[in-house]
Amino acid sequence: MMNGSFFDDLIHWIDTHIENRLNLDMVADRAGYSKWHLQRMFKEHTGHALGEYIRTKKLEKSACRLTHSDEPILAVAISMGFDSQQSFNRSFKRQYGMAPGTWRRNASPVQTMH
Numbered sequence: 001m002m003n004g005s006f007f008d009d010l011i012h013w014i015d016t017h018i019e020n021r022l023n024l025d026m027v028a029d030r031a032g033y034s035k036w037h038l039q040r041m042f043k044e045h046t047g048h049a050l051g052e053y054i055r056t057k058k059l060e061k062s063a064c065r066l067t068h069s070d071e072p073i074l075a076v077a078i079s080m081g082f083d084s085q086q087s088f089n090r091s092f093k094r095q096y097g098m099a100p101g102t103w104r105r106n107a108s109p110v111q112t113m114h
Contacts, residue, residue: 004045006031007042007045007046010027010030010031010042011046011053013030014027014053014054014057015057018054018057018058018061018080019061019079019080020081021081022054022058022081023054023081024038024039024050024051024054027050027054038050039051055091056095058080058081058082059091059092059095059096061080062076062077062080062088062092062100063092063096063103066100066103066104066107067103067104067107073085073088073089073100073101073104076088076100077089077100088100
């Protein structure tokens with residue numbers, strides 16, 4: 001049976017690999033369980049769906065990159081594993097209530113000296 005430290009380790013691994021093209025199959029392979037079993041146990045243990053957790057972490061990292069870099073939005077979307085800018089925009093807007101471009105324009109990155 002999976003215990004708390006198993007999930008702590010798994011969540012740490014997900015968080016440190018979030019910029020990879022991470023998906024449920026990869027996480028299940030890493031954990032050594034079928035993705036169906038892992039998803040059920042993850043939800044029981046954390047209260048969150050595994051896919052939702054991964055998507056939320058990817059969007060948090062994306063928001064950070066949009067705030068602190070001038071990377072094109074499409075480059076951020078693709079590098080974070082979204083299939084298209086449209087799917088990224090939809091997910092981002094659902095999470096943050098605004099499009100990625102609006103987020104970037106409204107963000108207050110640390111000012112640099114010129």
